[in-house]
Amino acid sequence: MGDKAALSRIADTNFKELCEALLGEMKRLKIPGIAVGVFHNGDEHTAGLGVTSVENPLPVTPDTLFQTGSISKTFTGTILMRLVEAGQVELDAPVRRYLPKLKLSDKDVAERVTILHLLTHTGGWIGDYFNDFGDGDNALDKMVRDIDKLEQVTPLGETWSYNNVGFNIAGRVIEVVTGKPFETAVQEMLLDPLGMDMTFYFPDDVMITHRFVVGHHKDGKKVKVSRPWAIGRAGAPVGGVISTVVDLLTYARFHMGDGKSANGQKLLSVKNLRRMRKPLYPASGFDKIGLTWFIQNEEGVNIVSHGGATNGQIAGLYFIPEKQFALAVLTNSEDGRAITGGALKQALKVYLGIDLVIPKPIETPKEELVEFVGNYELPLLAYELKLEKGQLVVHEKPRGGFPTPDSPPLPPAPPMRIAFYDKDKTIVLDEPMKNALGEFLRGPAGSLQYLRLASRVLRKLD
Numbered sequence: 001m002g003d004k005a006a007l008s009r010i011a012d013t014n015f016k017e018l019c020e021a022l023l024g025e026m027k028r029l030k031i032p033g034i035a036v037g038v039f040h041n042g043d044e045h046t047a048g049l050g051v052t053s054v055e056n057p058l059p060v061t062p063d064t065l066f067q068t069g070s071i072s073k074t075f076t077g078t079i080l081m082r083l084v085e086a087g088q089v090e091l092d093a094p095v096r097r098y099l100p101k102l103k104l105s106d107k108d109v110a111e112r113v114t115i116l117h118l119l120t121h122t123g124g125w126i127g128d129y130f131n132d133f134g135d136g137d138n139a140l141d142k143m144v145r146d147i148d149k150l151e152q153v154t155p156l157g158e159t160w161s162y163n164n165v166g167f168n169i170a171g172r173v174i175e176v177v178t179g180k181p182f183e184t185a186v187q188e189m190l191l192d193p194l195g196m197d198m199t200f201y202f203p204d205d206v207m208i209t210h211r212f213v214v215g216h217h218k219d220g221k222k223v224k225v226s227r228p229w230a231i232g233r234a235g236a237p238v239g240g241v242i243s244t245v246v247d248l249l250t251y252a253r254f255h256m257g258d259g260k261s262a263n264g265q266k267l268l269s270v271k272n273l274r275r276m277r278k279p280l281y282p283a284s285g286f287d288k289i290g291l292t293w294f295i296q297n298e299e300g301v302n303i304v305s306h307g308g309a310t311n312g313q314i315a316g317l318y319f320i321p322e323k324q325f326a327l328a329v330l331t332n333s334e335d336g337r338a339i340t341g342g343a344l345k346q347a348l349k350v351y352l353g354i355d356l357v358i359p360k361p362i363e364t365p366k367e368e369l370v371e372f373v374g375n376y377e378l379p380l381l382a383y384e385l386k387l388e389k390g391q392l393v394v395h396e397k398p399r400g401g402f403p404t405p406d407s408p409p410l411p412p413a414p415p416m417r418i419a420f421y422d423k424d425k426t427i428v429l430d431e432p433m434k435n436a437l438g439e440f441l442r443g444p445a446g447s448l449q450y451l452r453l454a455s456r457v458l459r460k461l462d
Helices: 003-008 013-029 069-085 105-113 115-119 139-144 165-178 184-196 203-207 233-239 245-256 268-275 337-351 366-372
Strands: 035-039 041-051 216-217 223-224 293-300 303-309 314-318 325-331 374-377 382-388 391-396 416-422 424-426 436-443 446-453 456-460
Touching: 003 013, 003 184, 013 416, 035 245, 035 337, 041 245, 069 115, 069 184, 069 233, 069 245, 069 268, 069 303, 069 314, 105 115, 105 325, 105 337, 115 165, 139 233, 165 184, 184 233, 184 245, 203 382, 216 424, 223 314, 233 303, 245 314, 314 337, 366 374, 366 382, 366 391, 366 424, 366 436, 374 446
Parallel strands: none
Antiparallel strands: 035 041, 035 325, 216 223, 293 303, 303 314, 314 325, 374 382, 374 456, 382 391, 391 416, 416 424, 424 436, 436 446, 446 456
16 A cells, blocks of 8 residues: 555544655655654554665555664663662662672762763763674673773763763663563563563564564665664663554553553552653753653643664654643654654644744854864764854764774765854754754853764864
8 A cells, every 4th residue: 555545544634634744754855664653632543654675665554663762761761760669779879889890981970970860861971882792681781891981071960961871871770670681671561561562672573573664874865775773782771672653652651641551550650750751951952851851841831752863763752741642753764853853843733733943043243153163073973063155064974883883984964054043052954954953062261162963062172
């Protein structure tokens, strides 16, 4: 059944309007496949559009499996909150209470870092390090033993900067406290009770019997399959969840609900569910970070969300407890950010009458832009900002390193203009990061120290 036929079978006018808009964007951006689901006031609608792969094209359905990337971090946080509620973990406790041999490049930070720092991305060390330590039950332990080489970039607890490695550590804490492999703990404590039978961690569980997508990227004008597919077992707490829009809506309903499974089993108190989505630190743009969840307030309601990215797959999960509304969007293209962001804006408008605020750029004199020109770098992420035709332009400098240190870089994104919408606060004007918000951070004397873009704090080198 083709996409037009699939759309013709959608009876709900709001959902049909959303899917028609997504189909148009999917074709414009050359994204092979999308799955989308909406839950609103007890009604649920799901759809699949496009194909699973340009090399072996099968129709995407609501039951097609996608990698959800960093949405996985909220699963890790939810398990830790179950352990907090059981009295087995304390958020303010030093990680070394659970991992006595934890080593980081900064010995003082290793002594003081807490579970709360891990779940709020405020550890301050280089957060992007990925490696494959095999498929054994000791993969995560090996990963955590290998992170002491990661440099401390900002002081502990001072600055929010996305930190994948913090969730490797958090996952290892779960293993030690429960005495079980991480994936087993999540299966028993979350997936089984919620009936999420189409959510997996292991590629072998996916590829033998289920339909799944592969990631894609653009090489010039050609869309190609992104390889490798698997991210390695050590990455399970960071980005290992493979799921469907149907299961993600089940998960969102749990987080909006009373903490019970469908059969009445109490998994988490309402108090701790709310605690997870309480804003704790300012993050990128208008977002704040709670316990793994991002929170943005629009027209008096809190939009709770998390995105995800793996090798050529982009995902987004959003929910608003006050409105009993949830949206799940899964794509199999590195350009899927435009789809997930656009789907949220469209869905909020169609279902709730909420206009998602996008800051308006302000004119900045050329002489004031000169200060921001230069190179901003982390080991796996780097940008050069140039002044071109009176505007700041971001040039991506791909480094590779995902899902293993020797993975080659993908082709760079095209240059993107950025503009200011407030003092030191920026908005990207061009795809693939159009409307992404960033900011420049200054030192005590007012000099530029960092650029926060793509949720990371990058040092200014020159």
